Ligand SMILES: Nc1ncnc2c1ncn2[C@@H]1O[C@H](COP(=O)(O)OP(=O)(O)O)[C@@H](O)[C@H]1O
């Protein structure tokens with residue numbers, strides 16, 4: 001008997017109706033969806049929409065394109081816009097090239113010792129554990145106006161490091177490790193026999209690299225380039241510290257706001273920055289990421305014959321080794337810098353900068369930073385696991401919305417989020433607090449949030465949610481759906497399945513989400529710099545203040561303490577996962 | 591182990607439509623399936639891969655919703671119920687044990703959800719582990735168990751909640767052949783002991799034959815035939831069923847007459863009277879289906895045959911013979927002392943027409 005292939009449309013309506021009924025019989029899932037949609041809408045979509053509405057509104061509240069036109073003709077904006085693009089393009093290219101060099105050496109070249117591999121490892125992990133702007137700080141301390149090399153060694157009073165050059169160096173050194181790790185993964189997946197086949201028919205090593213390896217990697221390269229491009233554009237802290245007169249969109253927006261210039265223009269500028277990163281993000285996500293996974297599938301079948309040729313090995317190793325040592329040196333300079341009396345002038349040893357950081361802000365900056373990061377970490381991690389679970393394992397109407405918003409949040413530059421929060425909450429949701437006498441706005445206007453640590457916690461959550469969600473999704477995809485079905489079948493409702501089966505199975509991912517979000521939060525600056533006030537102080541803010549004032553010792557001391565806190569947290573995580581993690585009983589693919 | 595009130599299952603004209611992910615065409619994964627499963631009965635869904643067995647099972651469990659039709663558990667319509675509210679327990683093909691729990695916690699999971707007290711849970715879990723012969727294993731993690739042991743944990747986990755209906759989706763397909771035979775007898779024994787109604791999915795016909803009260807043969811989403819193992823084996827409704835269940839020989843000819851279940855078929859000029867399903871008319875092309883062990887060779891008989899293969903297999907002599915254009919395979923059991931025909935010999939086909947079925 002032949003199965004029929006054409007169906008009247010209304011036949012399928014019964015299963016749809018039944019699925020809907022079953023859905024409404026699951027109040028816990030519904031509650032989760034409502035909470036998530038509410039949170040994402042109020043704390044991600046709404047503030048950004050307010051930004052848009054500010055940019056399209058005249059001072060008396062009418063729709064107008066004047067602000068947009070004004071912004072487009074505004075010299076500050078035009079300069080900043082092109083500066084940002086130029087920097088992003090250059091850093092995208094340099095990071096990709098350096099990352100590729102490191103990955104190639106790591107995967108293809110036989111190194112005599114393990115030292116180089118160790119150096120690479122350190123270089124790759126440092127950017128994760130340190131605040132985003134420490135390299136700027138170190139570079140200024142070496143090559144700035146009072147730099148150790150420029151002034152103390154050569155007696156030069158130069159400010160050449162401030163501006164584009166310094167930015168390119170600092171951003172490249174900060175962002176290339178991500179490219180390196182990406183390429184390393186991709187290169188390892190290339191089957192050596194493809195390249196060896198090319199070698200066999202007489203192609204030189206360079207020829208093999210350019211004609212076989214590189215084309216295979218092309219989508220991956222495009223991907224890494226765009227990711228770095230976005231990072232560079234969204235970067236705020238480095239341009240702030242080492243940018244000098246080279247204004248980028250992120251710093252110009254900040255100056256517009258803090259300099260009490262036109263707020264609507266600031267909103268419009270933020271909007272343009274947002275559109276730029278969104279466009280690049282979409283390009284990366286829906287076009288290149290798909291291609292990258294399409295060309296390289298499966299793992300390499302067997303080992304690769306490593307390059308032993310001295311003519312290749314030695315120069316490459318020396319080059320990469322030198323870069324690594326330079327980068328590590330820059331990080332090491334931070335604790336060193338905190339120990340001298342007055343950098344550039346008086347190199348006598350002292351602990352006074354540690355005393356100073358506690359004297360100036362008290363311990364408040366530390367306790368605030370730690371407390372707020374500690375509060376946001378578990379909430380973020382739990383929420384991202386929940387979102388990941390709903391996205392991977394559940395079917396419901398608003399799933400696409402939840403997935404899209406939590407992913408798109410990744411592309412929102414911190415400074416843009418900061419402004420959006422100000423515009424969105426300073427006078428309550430939709431400015432409703434303006435309808436009430438000063439100081440008497442009721443709770444539901446949410447005006448009370450503004451200026452509190454709670455708002456900072458919300459920003460921390462929004463900033464870390466996408467990363468956590470992405471990791472959660474990856475972890476959940478490895479769990480066979482029948483395990484959860486078995487639990488459901490035995491009588492567990494959605495909530496019970498999540499808490500008793502899903503969460504324990506992705507515990508590793510949950511714990512690492514906890515740490516990632518703690519680290520990201522405590523080292524965050526761009527998104528929160530506009531929300532800092534006497535009631536809420538943050539270490540990162542203090543560091544950047546000290547650096548801008550030229551108190552390098554103070555900046556270094558605070559940064560050293562921050563790095564120690566982060567490092568302690570990571571250590572704690574490793575101990576924790578070792579004893580409580582899931583890897584004991586779940587086989588994972590490497 | 592006390593048994594509770596048994597419940598039957600009724601599938602009332604169930605269909606499920608899926609979209610082919612590649613061609614985007616909609617098709618019936620399950621097409622107008624009606625079944626009436628008695629309380630306590632062991633029913634097997636048997637058919638080739640992709641014929642809709644799993645989909646049917648998942649509709650009973652509640653993981654999929656039927657596009658047409660209604661499902662009853664006992665007297666109750668259960669179409670709108672979520673899987674956790676249905677009194678069914680399923681054993682999955684890959685066992686789906688909870689990897690973060692030990693054997694005891696795996697088995698106790700369903701009991702905890704039902705709010706049993708601690709010592710009751712202990713009692714029940716130990717009783718069921720005893721039944722599946724896993725005593726003393728309760729503290730093992732599931733990855734420390736062999737395939738057969740894991741399979742029994744999965745069985746215990748499903749049994750311990752004493753569901754009205756037990757659902758099995760090819761539970762033995764990951765085991766090696768010896769263990770498979772052993773486990774299927776065990777599943778049957780335990781099901782009868784517990785008294786739950788069971789729906790069992792497999793593509794292995796010998797498994798289906800040995801374990802079931804009733805077999806439902808499916809093909810491309812529709813029920814090809816439903817009946818006891820003997821009915822399905824000796825009275826298949828179609829050549830598909832006949833060939834899917836064991837070996838089948840066909841003597842092709844024309845149906846001469848049909849009176850009730852008695853048909854007369856003419857094969858190579860000889861008229862043979864045999865059982866015939868009532869979906870045929872006199873004059874139709876037809877075939878007499880005979881199982882290899884229902885046929886032997888002799889020096890005289892119904893139809894002339896030429897031997898093309900003769901092979902001693904120990905338990906039986908294996909022949910291939912040509913009867914006209916029909917290739918007939920014969921397994922002649924206990925051949926010692928019988929006349930053995932060699933390749934090229936002329937012989938006569940001997941069979942009891944009541945063992946055959948006209949298709
Ligand atoms: N979720 C689904 N979406 C689309 N097609 C499906 C889905 N599940 C099963 N199918 C298709 O339905 C048919 C029946 O599948 P299934 O019931 O799993 O078969 P069986 O268990 O008999 O091997 C197959 O063609 C299968 O590819």
Ligand SMILES: [Mg+2]
Pocket residue numbers: 640643644645
């Ligand atoms: Mg199946």
